[in-house]
Amino acid sequence: MAFxxxxxxxxxxxxxxxxxxINKTGEWRNMRPVLDxxxxxxxxxxxxxxxDVAIKILPDGNIEHDYEFCKGCGICANECPKKAITMVRxx
Amino acid sequence: xxxxxxxxxxAAAYGVKLARVQVVSAYPITPQTTVVEKLADFVAxxxxxxxxxxxxxxxxxxxxxxxASLGGARTFTATSAHGxxxxxxxxxWAAGARTPVVMVNVNRAMGPPWxxxxxxTDSIAQRDTGWIQFYGESNQEVLDTxxxxxxxxxxxxxxxxxxxxxxxxxxxxxxxxxxxxEQEDVDRFLPPxxxxxxxxxxxxxxIGSLSMPHQWYMELRYKIAExxxxxxxxxVEVDREFGKIFGRSYSGLVExxxxxxADLLLICAGTMASTAKDVVDExxxxxxxxxxxxxxxxxxxxxxxxxxxxxxxKVIGVADRSISFGNQGPFxxxxxxxLYGKIPTKLLKNYIVGIGGRDVTTNTLKSIFRNxxxxxxxxxxxxxxWVDLKx
Numbered sequence: 001m002a003f004x005x006x007x008x009x010x011x012x013x014x015x016x017x018x019x020x021x022i023n024k025t026g027e028w029r030n031m032r033p034v035l036d037x038x039x040x041x042x043x044x045x046x047x048x049x050x051x052d053v054a055i056k057i058l059p060d061g062n063i064e065h066d067y068e069f070c071k072g073c074g075i076c077a078n079e080c081p082k083k084a085i086t087m088v089r090x091x
Numbered sequence: 092x093x094x095x096x097x098x099x100x101x102a103a104a105y106g107v108k109l110a111r112v113q114v115v116s117a118y119p120i121t122p123q124t125t126v127v128e129k130l131a132d133f134v135a136x137x138x139x140x141x142x143x144x145x146x147x148x149x150x151x152x153x154x155x156x157x158x159a160s161l162g163g164a165r166t167f168t169a170t171s172a173h174g175x176x177x178x179x180x181x182x183x184w185a186a187g188a189r190t191p192v193v194m195v196n197v198n199r200a201m202g203p204p205w206x207x208x209x210x211x212t213d214s215i216a217q218r219d220t221g222w223i224q225f226y227g228e229s230n231q232e233v234l235d236t237x238x239x240x241x242x243x244x245x246x247x248x249x250x251x252x253x254x255x256x257x258x259x260x261x262x263x264x265x266x267x268x269x270x271x272x273e274q275e276d277v278d279r280f281l282p283p284x285x286x287x288x289x290x291x292x293x294x295x296x297x298i299g300s301l302s303m304p305h306q307w308y309m310e311l312r313y314k315i316a317e318x319x320x321x322x323x324x325x326x327v328e329v330d331r332e333f334g335k336i337f338g339r340s341y342s343g344l345v346e347x348x349x350x351x352x353a354d355l356l357l358i359c360a361g362t363m364a365s366t367a368k369d370v371v372d373e374x375x376x377x378x379x380x381x382x383x384x385x386x387x388x389x390x391x392x393x394x395x396x397x398x399x400x401x402x403x404x405k406v407i408g409v410a411d412r413s414i415s416f417g418n419q420g421p422f423x424x425x426x427x428x429x430l431y432g433k434i435p436t437k438l439l440k441n442y443i444v445g446i447g448g449r450d451v452t453t454n455t456l457k458s459i460f461r462n463x464x465x466x467x468x469x470x471x472x473x474x475x476x477w478v479d480l481k482x
Contacts, residue, residue, distance in 0.1 A: 013300070015296060
């Protein structure tokens with residue numbers, strides 16, 4: 001989406017797939033999920049439920065939030081059976 | 092060339108067949124149903140090589156066609172009144188995604204109370220969705236406009252959806268002789284659809300994803316407005332070229348019937364225009380200088396054409412087969428807007444007629460011309476009159 005003016009814009013809202021990676025929707029977050037890895041049992045329920053695909057499974061099997069895209073909805077914290085995720089107000 | 096005596100809906104179906112439409116999707120609603128019934132026959136008996144997608148609603152019908160159009164197919168749907176209202180969200184989507192879907196809308200009144208007869212409120216309520224809008228006067232014009240619409244809508248400088256409206260029953264179910272053009276002539280006039288933005292597995296794109304206030308949403312809307320402006324000249328060019336090949340054309344955006352020297356100039360759209368032409372002839376025989384302008388296209392609105400054509404009129408009457416509650420007839424307000432500041436102030440009068448399919452007879456139109464004559468001599472009585480209202 002590196003357009004300079006209206007003249008460069010295509011007729012319709014078509015864009016290459018990377019464009020959805022440009023909008024860092026994590027900027028919209030008020031509440032930040034914080035993981036206590038000592039309580040995590042790697043069930044990946046949070047990963048399944050995250051509506052923004054903002055939870056990554058790392059090569060070592062641990063999970064990690066992608067704060068560039070996490071909007072802070074809190075579903076992961078709500079679903080976690082071990083209460084390993086707490087929502088903390090963004091400063 | 093074959094001449095058939097057929098309904099407006101049947102004429103529309105022949106238009107679809109001749110345009111070699113590839114995907115049809117629609118949901119039945121009176122008085123549109125016979126358009127897609129005829130198309131289902133064409134597909135079933137092999138006369139039209141198209142995919143006919145059955146769906147559970149008009150919203151889905153249009154959604155299916157937006158996808159098919161993005162896939163590069165030429166698409167068609169037909170609907171009416173409540174069906175068109177249910178499509179409303181997808182109407183914006185079709186224009187926003189720049190898919191040149193073509194539709195027949197049979198103009199029918201909105202309920203309640205239940206009413207299946209002619210009124211233009213359904214399509215006029217879709218005014219701001221970014222669709223090109225034509226209003227037909229005869230079955231022949233419906234067929235011919237179908238073929239013209241694909242040329243206009245699929246033009247690279249336009250790429251917008253378009254509809255042709257037929258007055259319920261007066262056109263949709265009334266038989267008239269119609270010339271069915273030769274397929275090879277239509278093929279010469281209308282090449283296959285070449286989408287500029289066809290979905291392609293090898294070059295994937297996302298369509299319609301988020302565009303924030305500081306990004307390109309506003310520019311994409313500007314492009315739609317620009318393409319609508321481009322459509323003005325395309326409509327005229329395509330109509331002229333159609334005339335050269337098929338021997339019929341429809342004066343582009345506005346038809347002028349004995350209007351050049353008319354003192355009393357009536358402006359209307361749809362089937363009542365053909366009745367009005369007879370009335371104009373009768374008035375002329377009586378020595379009254381009456382004339383008619385028929386709005387063939389409502390979007391893009393023919394502002395400049397109307398200004399040019401009303402220069403000599405003393406009284407301009409606008410007959411609306413719809414009413415914008417809380418204001419006046421929609422054609423009337425747009426025509427007033429077109430004239431403002433362009434010509435010296437004229438006597439302008441709005442007639443609300445034919446609501447819910449109430450017949451607009453020669454007597455109705457004569458009473459309108461008599462009122463216009465009285466305005467010419469005595470000045471404006473009231474700005475808006477509901478004609479044939481039971482008072």
